[in-house]
Amino acid sequence: IAKEVAKLLEMKAQLGGDEGKHKFVLKTPKGTRDYSPKQMAIRERVFNAIITCFKRHGAEVIDTPVFELKETLTGKYGEDSKLIYDLKDQGGELLSLRYDLTVPFARYLAMNKITNIKRYHIAKVYRRDNPAMTRGRYREFYQCDFDIAGQFDPMIPDAECLKIVHEILSDLQLGDFLIKVNDRRILDGMFAVCGVPDSKFRTICSSVDKLDKMPWEEVRSEMVGEKGLSPEAADHIGEYVQLHGGLDLIEQLLQDPKLSQNKLAKEGLGDMKLLFEYLTLFGITGKISFDLSLARGLDYYTGVIFEAVLLQPENDHVEEPVSVGSVAGGGRYDGLVGMFDPKGRKVPCVGVSIGIERIFSILEQRASEEKIRTTETQVLVASAQKKLLEERLKLISELWNAGIKAEVLYKKNPKLLNQLQYCEDTGIPLVAIVGEQELKDGVVKLRVVATREEVNVRRESLVEEIRMRTSRP
Amino acid sequence: IAKEVAKLLEMKAQLGGDEGKHKFVLKTPKGTRDYSPKQMAIRERVFNAIITCFKRHGAEVIDTPVFELKETLTGKYGEDSKLIYDLKDQGGELLSLRYDLTVPFARYLAMNKITNIKRYHIAKVYRRDNPAMTRGRYREFYQCDFDIAGQFDPMIPDAECLKIVHEILSDLQLGDFLIKVNDRRILDGMFAVCGVPDSKFRTICSSVDKLDKMPWEEVRSEMVGEKGLSPEAADHIGEYVQLHGGLDLIEQLLQDPKLSQNKLAKEGLGDMKLLFEYLTLFGITGKISFDLSLARGLDYYTGVIFEAVLLQPENDHVEEPVSVGSVAGGGRYDGLVGMFDPKGRKVPCVGVSIGIERIFSILEQRASEEKIRTTETQVLVASAQKKLLEERLKLISELWNAGIKAEVLYKKNPKLLNQLQYCEDTGIPLVAIVGEQELKDGVVKLRVVATREEVNVRRESLVEEIRMRTSRP
Numbered sequence: 001i002a003k004e005v006a007k008l009l010e011m012k013a014q015l016g017g018d019e020g021k022h023k024f025v026l027k028t029p030k031g032t033r034d035y036s037p038k039q040m041a042i043r044e045r046v047f048n049a050i051i052t053c054f055k056r057h058g059a060e061v062i063d064t065p066v067f068e069l070k071e072t073l074t075g076k077y078g079e080d081s082k083l084i085y086d087l088k089d090q091g092g093e094l095l096s097l098r099y100d101l102t103v104p105f106a107r108y109l110a111m112n113k114i115t116n117i118k119r120y121h122i123a124k125v126y127r128r129d130n131p132a133m134t135r136g137r138y139r140e141f142y143q144c145d146f147d148i149a150g151q152f153d154p155m156i157p158d159a160e161c162l163k164i165v166h167e168i169l170s171d172l173q174l175g176d177f178l179i180k181v182n183d184r185r186i187l188d189g190m191f192a193v194c195g196v197p198d199s200k201f202r203t204i205c206s207s208v209d210k211l212d213k214m215p216w217e218e219v220r221s222e223m224v225g226e227k228g229l230s231p232e233a234a235d236h237i238g239e240y241v242q243l244h245g246g247l248d249l250i251e252q253l254l255q256d257p258k259l260s261q262n263k264l265a266k267e268g269l270g271d272m273k274l275l276f277e278y279l280t281l282f283g284i285t286g287k288i289s290f291d292l293s294l295a296r297g298l299d300y301y302t303g304v305i306f307e308a309v310l311l312q313p314e315n316d317h318v319e320e321p322v323s324v325g326s327v328a329g330g331g332r333y334d335g336l337v338g339m340f341d342p343k344g345r346k347v348p349c350v351g352v353s354i355g356i357e358r359i360f361s362i363l364e365q366r367a368s369e370e371k372i373r374t375t376e377t378q379v380l381v382a383s384a385q386k387k388l389l390e391e392r393l394k395l396i397s398e399l400w401n402a403g404i405k406a407e408v409l410y411k412k413n414p415k416l417l418n419q420l421q422y423c424e425d426t427g428i429p430l431v432a433i434v435g436e437q438e439l440k441d442g443v444v445k446l447r448v449v450a451t452r453e454e455v456n457v458r459r460e461s462l463v464e465e466i467r468m469r470t471s472r473p
Numbered sequence: 474i475a476k477e478v479a480k481l482l483e484m485k486a487q488l489g490g491d492e493g494k495h496k497f498v499l500k501t502p503k504g505t506r507d508y509s510p511k512q513m514a515i516r517e518r519v520f521n522a523i524i525t526c527f528k529r530h531g532a533e534v535i536d537t538p539v540f541e542l543k544e545t546l547t548g549k550y551g552e553d554s555k556l557i558y559d560l561k562d563q564g565g566e567l568l569s570l571r572y573d574l575t576v577p578f579a580r581y582l583a584m585n586k587i588t589n590i591k592r593y594h595i596a597k598v599y600r601r602d603n604p605a606m607t608r609g610r611y612r613e614f615y616q617c618d619f620d621i622a623g624q625f626d627p628m629i630p631d632a633e634c635l636k637i638v639h640e641i642l643s644d645l646q647l648g649d650f651l652i653k654v655n656d657r658r659i660l661d662g663m664f665a666v667c668g669v670p671d672s673k674f675r676t677i678c679s680s681v682d683k684l685d686k687m688p689w690e691e692v693r694s695e696m697v698g699e700k701g702l703s704p705e706a707a708d709h710i711g712e713y714v715q716l717h718g719g720l721d722l723i724e725q726l727l728q729d730p731k732l733s734q735n736k737l738a739k740e741g742l743g744d745m746k747l748l749f750e751y752l753t754l755f756g757i758t759g760k761i762s763f764d765l766s767l768a769r770g771l772d773y774y775t776g777v778i779f780e781a782v783l784l785q786p787e788n789d790h791v792e793e794p795v796s797v798g799s800v801a802g803g804g805r806y807d808g809l810v811g812m813f814d815p816k817g818r819k820v821p822c823v824g825v826s827i828g829i830e831r832i833f834s835i836l837e838q839r840a841s842e843e844k845i846r847t848t849e850t851q852v853l854v855a856s857a858q859k860k861l862l863e864e865r866l867k868l869i870s871e872l873w874n875a876g877i878k879a880e881v882l883y884k885k886n887p888k889l890l891n892q893l894q895y896c897e898d899t900g901i902p903l904v905a906i907v908g909e910q911e912l913k914d915g916v917v918k919l920r921v922v923a924t925r926e927e928v929n930v931r932r933e934s935l936v937e938e939i940r941m942r943t944s945r946p
Contacts (some may be wrong), residue, residue, distance in 0.1 A: 026584040026813060028538050029568050034581050037533035037592065044534075055874055058850040058880035060510035061517075065501050065613050066539060066597060087570075088559040090601060095502050097560075111499040119510065124539060128563060139931050152883035156862075167873065184757055281866040340499060377531040389629075393754040400529055400640065407531035410625035 025274070030335050031129070031139025037374035041244070041362050047122065047144075049171045050354055052121040053164055062119050064104040066126075066421075070094040076103045078299045079473070082430065083127045097126035101145045102300070102351065109149055110340030115347050116150035122356075138357060147351030155271055158304045158332060159278035161352045165308050165328045167286045168354060174327065174362055176311040179287055180244075183272055184301050184331070189239040189265020193258040194236035196229060203227055208241060209295035212309075212326075216242070243337040244291040247276045268303070275304065296331060303332030304350065310362075325357045336357065337359075371427070378405045378470040379430040379446075382419040391434045395444065406432075423449045429470060433464065449456075504602070504612025510847035515836050516862060520595065520617075522644045523827055523899030526637055527593040527619050535592050535665045537577040539599075539788055539945040543567040549576045549812075551772045556600045568922075570599035574618045575773070575809070575824065582622055588820050589623035595829075611830060620824030622810070624700065628744055631777045631805060632751035634825045638781050639757045641827060647800065652760055653717070656745055657774050657804070659726075662738020663765065666731040667709035669702060674770070676700055681714060683776040685799075689715070701914035717764040720749045741776070748777065769804060776805030777823065783835075800828045844900070852903040854881045854919040855892040862886070864907045868917065874903075875936040879905075896922045 025425045028034055035043060054061075073084055073096050085097040098104050101121045109117070129139060134220040146164060162179060162410045169177045187208070192203050207223050216238055223229040223237070243249060250273050259265045272290060279285045296305040308328040330352035337347035381396040383389075389412050399406040407428065409419055416433075423431055433445040433454075443456040446465060493601040501507060508516060527534075546557055546569050558570040571577050574594045579681035582590070595617045602612060619637055635652060642650045660681070664674050680696050689711055696702040696710070716722060723746050732738045745763060752758050769778045803825035810820035854869040855860075862885050872879040880901065882892055889906075896904055905917040906927075916929040919938060930938045 020783045025542060025544065026580065026815070027542065028584075029540055029542055029566055031538070032538035034538070034585075035536040036585075037535055037590075040534045040536060043536075055849050056876065056878045058848050058878065061513045062510055063508040063516075065505035065507070066599075067502055067505070067613075069498060069500065071498065086561040086563065088561045090559065093502055107499065111501075112507075112509075117510075126539075140540075148883075152885070153862075154881040156866075156881075159866075163873070211658070216680045253830055261526060277863075278866060281863055282870045342499070374533045376528050377530050390750075390754055393629075393632075393751060397636070399757045400636070403529065405529045405531065408629075410621075410623070410629040412626045 011225070013047065029139075033138065033140075038367070039360075039364060041359060041372050041374050042367055046172065046356060046359055046363065049354055050144055050168055050356070051120070053167050053171065056167075057118070057146070057160060057164060059118050059120045059146060062105075062108065062121055062295065063099070063123065064101075064108055064121070067095040067097050068104060068107065068125070070096045072096075072107050072340075073099055073103060076300070076336075077449055080127075080297075085126045085128055091461065098123075099127060100125050101143050101353075102147070105145070105147060105149075105351075106336040106349070107340050109337045109347055114149070118146075118148045120144075120146045141357045144354040144356045146354075147349055149347050149349045151348055153277060155274045155304075158350050159275055159282065161330060161350055162275075162279060162288065162306060163282045163284060165306070165330075165352055165354075166282075166287060169308060169327065172359060172363075174310055174359065176309055177308055177327070178289055178326075179306055179308045180289050180291040180294045181272070181275070181304065181306045182291055182296075183268035183304050185264040185268030185303060186272065186292070187295060187366060189259060189262035189268060190240050193262050193265070194240070195233040196237070200227065204229060204237070205295050206297065208237070208293060209297055211241060211293040211295075241293040244293070245290050246285060246288070246290060247273065247280075249290055250276060271303070296329065297332075300333040300336045302330040302334045305329075305331035306352075307358070325358060327358050329353055329355070373427040375407075375426060375428075376405050377428045378408050379407075379466050380419060380423050380428050380433050381406055381408045382414070382416060382431050382433050384416050384433055384435045386413040388434055391439060395432065395434055399463065399466070403464055404463060418449075420449070430466060432466070445471055477516055502612070506611065506613075506627065511840070511845050512833075514839060514847050515840055516833060518753050519645065519829060519832055519836065523617055523829070524593070524595070526640050526644065529640075530591070530619070530633060530637060530663055531676075532591050532593045532619055535578075535581065535594055536596065537571070537574075539592070539597070540568040540570050541580065543569045545569075545580050545813075546576060549773065549809075552775050553600075553770075556602055558599045558601055560846055571596075572600060573598050574616045574826075575620070575806070577618060578618070578622075578824075579806075579809040579822070580813050582810045582820055582822075587622070591619075591621045593617075593619045613761055614830045617827040617829045618824055619827075620822055622820050622822045624821055628747045628751060628777075631823050632755065634823055635748075635752060635761065635779060636755045636757060636805060638779070638803075638825055639755075639760060639828075642781060642783075642800065645832060645836075647783055647832065650760060650781055650800070651762055651784055652692060652779055652781045653762050653764040653767045654745070654748070654779045655764055655775065656741035656777050658737040658776060659745065659765070660733075660768060662732060662735035662741060663710065663713050666735050666738070667713070667886050668706040669710070673702060675701060677710070678768050679770065681766060683715060684766040684768075684769055686891030687691045701746075714766040717766070719758060719761070719763060722763055723749060729815065744776070769802065771806075773806040773809045774804040778802075778804035781827075798831060800831050802826055802828070818864070846900040848880075848899060848901075849878050850880050850899065850901045851878045852880075852905050852939050853892060853896050853901050854879055854886070855889065855906050857889050857906055857908045859886040861907055864912060868905065868907055872936065872939070877936060877939055893920075893922070903939060905939070 067087060077099055084099050089094040101123060105121065122142065124140055125143050126140055139401050165179055187205060188201055191204055196204050204223060204227065207219050207227065210219055220238060223234045224231050250269055253259050254269050276285060279288055294305060294307055296307065306329065307326050309326050332350040334346060334348040337349065338344045346361050381392050383392055392408050396406050396408045400411060409422060420431065429449055431447040431449060433447060438445055442459055444459055445454055446457045447454045494930060505733050540560060543559060557572050560568040576594060578594065595615065597613055598616050599613055640651055650802055660678060661674055664677055669677050672934040677696060677700065680692050680700065683692055693707045693711060696707045699705050723742055726732050727742050749758060752761055767778060769780065779802065782799055805823040807821040810822065811817045852872065854865050856865055860904055867883050869879050869881045882895060893904065902922055903921060906920060911918055915932055917932055917935050918927055919930045920927045
């Protein structure tokens, strides 16, 4: 009976599906959005700033397919694997949409036996999350990654990644920011000396990761209550994770009687010291904080980890500025490429991902009042009288061939007022007006929209005149 | 028994799948590819040329999600619907990867009640085809679309689309090309006067569409044999479809005793005449051919259709140059947006899609011998002696902050020879060398890689000197 019911339900569902063809639901899939021309203009501006920075640091660019073999993604994201979008089995290979750009990058390196590359990759990734879209989180969103792969002297590429974050966040003028830095080896060493059993390192690490959203008391009770950590160990961790500072803190911890006895922690602290020396040479330590509460979610990190947060303007009564969310993050992952290599050959990597969607949200909100041009048109080719479509088309063709960005209204006899209004609406700065008299005289009337100034320009000088008047100051 | 066998086979497959986790198959999914830095450099060059043209014509840009609700794509692509990639039903909405950019564009217009826009959209689309990858066809590939939507005076936007194809193909210097033009109304009128029954219009149209790949005799036998058309009707079509020419042919057909009696054909021919007048004003008729054999596959076209083909260089004994494949195509589709509007309100559209993948293939092949730079680095910061890492990092930080594109080797004590070799390999034109003596003197030694010329530049003038020496001629 159950089988029959299932069959009937399936048939009903199919019929329902057929009916659906006729009444379209006009929407984009849940968690996705279209980008309007105005949003695209903002997006392009942000991408340009970021790409300029990546290129300034000598990065190449690659691209990978939007889907990967399902098995390529398997076992890379821990619990989050349930958020991966799978494609329907339509025969052939089993495929999934990429979840980030790091795993495809590692696959690319292993597949092409590349042991040395500095590349960026800007592309969309997919997560079946239940995102709060008002907070600028989506199921389809851009990632913007810069990574350095290769065997190098310690902490030089790591320092460059932090310099890049510093440059981009400064360029974009999003307000004050802070880059928190830690090291997985210091965290693991700390867990060890606090008495956390090895088997609990990862789960306790993910509790620590919640400290930016929860007070310590709640995190502690999760550790002790849910995860069965001893209260002493938890309290011990609690002392460490409230520490943050700079070189002085590193020195202090290098003297810490327990931590300095732990091999991993000592290695991590030594490298952290070196990192701070390089960051001092780069002149950016003012916005860097060595922060023992920074843990980062992903499993694959093996060394330095970091995260940049925007700071709210200080209130009168608040001592320290409050963070309003992460806008960049990254770290070192020396083991990931080896997971793809048939012989397990490792390629050490360090990289940074710019949280472009949150940056868009901030800039979009700011731009909501601003008037943003969505085209770059320099001149509208217009006519004052009727029957001049042919002359307008001849002139605009000359302008296009000379590389001038020009538009014309697609009407045989548009009113001059409508043509001028179009310029006002879309921000076109100049109008080239042809009329009977101008044609006879071999000139074009060039009108500046903002000032209403009009000058007759000889036709052979028009291109030069438009260029001059629209070149950036 | 069959059921049990199926169950066992499935279990075996699952086990195989689990084993598979450990021996990774290192590949991209069938029909897809990674883009290497060199390929990306070519791709960027092509995109820049195309985007520059689209912007010259005043286009805005939009973006849409990579997947749509499955029902959005349903019933838009006729037989080709079987090539659509569906996502797995993981709960929630049923989704499919976009098959082209035109249907999402129409959905976007209807959803946002936009009746007037000129936009471009460059993005990847997905088709579960069995592509011949050597011929530059993939399951994941870029489309590069420019469309004009809105109610305008006839043929002005249509003419602009052809001007755009002409500009882009000229810019990219792919060799000689020809843009074939026809009109769905002329085709339908022709079918009517040839005695094709209404019900066979679409299927006979798709036979005609094969004329670029098959000789007429084969197409004719498909029409008569497979599709049951009368031999007389087929022969009649055969006379028309060999016609191609310009304004003179249009005039001739306007006088054609049968065709001129058909309302649709007359409308189409009248508009074709107008189109050629505009194309004459644009000065591009030399590369345009009104060709009655052009049919185009997609169902949604309603008016002008066109397709650009590259021509092989003429052989001695061949009278006409042979086409080597389509690199752009498009047409008018006045009904598509109405399919999405709840009240069926129409928004007339005309657009063009640049066949970017075939263009990549051609340019990639050409570039296989060329040396193409994949970075834009202007200068390598180097040192001649040991223990100067700190000085190199200080200097490169100054350069980055001044906007200079600079790299440094990630080694404490690299050999000068290796640093110079790196410049040779990657095409970096300048080396800024710090040494003990230079530091004392407050200078940097600037070396031109190509000529080996070396000059001492005062540190405060270094940025200006690098800019001057690397500005484009």
